[in-house]
Amino acid sequence: MSNSQLVRGYEVVIGFETHAQLSTRSKIFSRAATAFGAEPNTQACAVDLALPGTLPVMNRGAVERAIAFGLAVGAHVAPRSVFARKNYFYPDLPKGYQISQYEIPVVQGGHVSFLLGDEPRTVRLVRAHLEEDAGKSLHEDFVGMSGIDLNRAGTPLLEIVTEPDLRSSDEAVAYARELHKLVTWIGICDGNMQEGSFRCDANVSVRKPGQPLGTRREIKNLNSFRFMQQAIDFEVRWQIEELEDGRAIEQATVLFDPDTGETRAMRTKEDAADYRYFPDPDLPPLVIAADWVEQVRGSMPELPRAMAARFVAEYGLPEYDAATLTQSKQMAVYFEQAARASGQAKLASNWIMGEVSRRLNAAEIGIEQAPVDAVTLAALVGRIADGTISNNAGKQVFESLWTGEATQVDAVIDSKGLRQMNDTGALEQIVDEVIAANPDNVAQFKAGKDKAFNALVGQVMKASKGKANPGQVNELLRRKLA
Template sequence: MQWEIVVGLETHTQLTTESKIFSGASTAFGAEPNAQACAVDLALPGVLPVMNKAAVQRAIQFGLAVGAKVAEHSVFARKNYFYPDLPKGYQISQFEIPVVQGGTVSFLLGDQMKTVRLVRAHLEEDAGKSLHEDFAGQSGIDLNRAGTPLLEIVTEPDMRSAEEAVAYAKTLHTLVTWLGICDGNMQEGSFRCDANVSVRPKGESKLGTRCEIKNLNSFKFLQAAILYEAQRQIEIIEDGGVIKQETRLYDPDRNETRSMRSKEDSEDYRYFPDPDLPPLMISPEWVEQVRSEMPELPGQKQARYTGDLGLSEYDAVTLTASRAMTDYFESALAVAGADKAKPLANWLLGEFSASLNRDDKTPAESPIAPELMAALVKRVVDGTLNNKTAKVVFAALWEGKYSDVDACVKGEGLEQISDSGAVEKMIDDVLAAHPGPVAEYKAGKEASFNFLVGQIMRAARGKANPAQVNEILKAKLS
């Protein structure tokens, strides 16, 4: 039997506010345990939560970015459960009326555009953290995270593979960091996913029983966990078993998911409106003010890059995969000119990206400034450099040997030979030295032409213009 994987994601994005969602305590990462937990976070008697306006503004930004409805009226509720790192015995969240309702996220998977529907995005507070290491068999509780503002983004079960789920998560990560509403640091827990996974026979419309895999904080773990869980469920069903709805954890060391607890339904949490918080009211004027301050979004830039600059969809999507790469591209483009968008994109997605990955740098940390990259591309386009010599210049600039492209070309002796007389002389010498390949080409062996071009470029030490060499050589051979 053929099986289909069905995946829905719940993503917890930590919002980039300086203080917590209902208190004035700091959200900075890395403080000593419990150093950033105030009376409100500790749920001491008599304290009252106060809504953080900056958290609401970030939720509005997200809603506008995904084309969702931003609710004029939304409600905070108490989600009741007991856990040692939850001081109040409940979590303040949103249930029946969330601040963001609906919306979509679109992304490229291979050569296909996919769209995932969002159910909602709601504001809530994070819980603390249980620590189990270095306590001689006991556990410690760190409440620094308690009250940290989260926007939980929930999808419909629209994804049909682990690859699709990862592509969605990466696109969402790009969007929230692009907007500046989340720093996206997965190692610090700023962006983490819960994957709801089920399987069903291919062609079946009814959803299978789902299991939720909690707190996946890397794209690699997200993909591996979904693949393992889907296979686990398939094997159970094929052996005549039944899937239990439960919450599971992923163990990357063993590459397996393990049962954590039975999966609760919403009624198990006994949601009810929080009496300490009034309804959240968002005026249309506030929404329009946020809209007017929104940056150009990745999708809008992609449309502009393909429409105005003539870039391929792949180039446009890849250049907008991070705000830093987009900023670098646009800074370089402003110097190089719009007519050089394609060669500039080729360099950024090729040699430049490879060097960033090799040296573990971001575009903002590149040793080659955007203006310098633009100058390099200009010299390739005007024929001063060919691709081979341009790579030598790029390497020298990356290593910091030069701060000017023309000085580098001169210093490394890489000026391209474009004098037609000099090129013709080299071609004549090569033809005279290799009569065999000349005869073979004239007899129809096309590969001999490439051999002759290689010999000419070797004689020119890579400094001849390849297009010019090809043109003159073809003329002489015909």
């Protein structure tokens, strides 16, 4: 359970329902394709439309992905679960019902843990159940009318439901990011929020501390983390103002308008009884044998929290580094390749979290698209570690590699003349000349002024045209000035 935070004397209570589109090539109950971007109504078959004489058949791949999620969050994978019909009437729901799970879901319980800053948080999960998606209503391109695209009808979803454990928009976004990382890490969802593959609904209410839960309003289809935070913050302020003005909160489904930064009511919120759930007569119970669960377990990748713990134990990284490097599977793989190839795990970590991440953010690309691969970064890190070049010279080399000016670390070092001066005799001569030419700085240093020492270091670096090894310069100067 999360720590309470008060807003104007009110406690914020947030629960999440997330629809993760499962990464199968076909739909949950038919063989129709799930590819994004097809021409409208070209990927909806007779089964998706429930035409007379058709029967749904369960997609084994969707079940395996649900099992994998259950294992990843430490949940109970039900050996027997049941599908139900959720009845409601909407233009983009061709059957007049949605096949979902109600009384007995496939995944029960579990938790998602994450860091909010440096503070650990854990959110309890109620359930995760399999269901089919509806179609999509299109309003933008039609004057006075709406269009219906049924391509998404029957697309497999895993709906992940939390307890109302979140207490701020910051916590909500941190949870959503962690969940997004998890489902993409284990490969059950591509996580593309713009295409609707990962959609979050936030149930938001406020209450005075110690009071019963307030009436919640559900913010639907939040498709970016930035909008998620803005929507929750606005909704919290709105509910508090309503209550302080003496008005009651009515349970409702609301939408967030990113242009105005406000939520607006779409319809009154239904309860479970309104959907008239009953077992789907066309689908038998879903039976999952123990050996099937173990088969899925054996095929799963190392989970991010386990990998972060291993990075601490195996590479001696600080926990902060390990947590940062496991924010995505691609970054974790990149780091491990660089660390192993260079033998310099901490230095590789510093470069990935620093210069590499800065460049990725500026270019708005993922690490899998980085122009400098992990092996090349390892070669650069190795040359810094063995004293061939300084860290500042390393940045010049990295610039050439990133922009495509060159592809080989040593070639850049030689072409730019960046090798450090490691000849002790030559360096000692420069140090002697600098000491002789700067008696005032020498006297000030001996009088206890450290700035004078830094000035001497700077003079040596200038005389060597930046090629002197800073560590050697410091050591020689201190020995000669002792």
